[in-house]
Amino acid sequence: MKPNYRRMLRGMKAVREAAAPDGSREARWFLYILKCRDGTLYTGISNDVDRRLKAHQDGKASRYTRTRCPVELVYKESCGSRPLALARECAVKSLSRRRKEELVSSRVRPGPAPAGSRRGRP
Secondary structure, three states: OOHHHHHHHHHHHHHHHOOOOOOOOOOOEEEEEEOOOOOEEEEEEEEOOHHHHHHHHHOOOHHHHHOOOOOOOEEEEEEEEEHHHHHHHHHHHOOHHHHHHHHHHHHHHOOOOOOOOOOOOO
């Protein structure tokens, strides 16, 4: 893992420990992964993934996706609070492309998930 990610994760851990355990004042945040037209993967966080996806598709969300439209949402994961989402984003960004693809394929499976399984949940 890159040193700056490691440093950021330590800071996020401190924020997490100081946050209220029930998270009652926090909005629900999500980690998302987009697949761009050129096949690259873009990772980000948002508290409204549908709005953020539309902004990416309109070329108004990030410089990276602006030139790689259209984009497709391939993965979404609930993280709870913003600090948790930022920490998860750093962890996912430090993964290799192969590991990111494994993460995406582990969540996107056709058919219903068995009872009591977490498989297939966004």
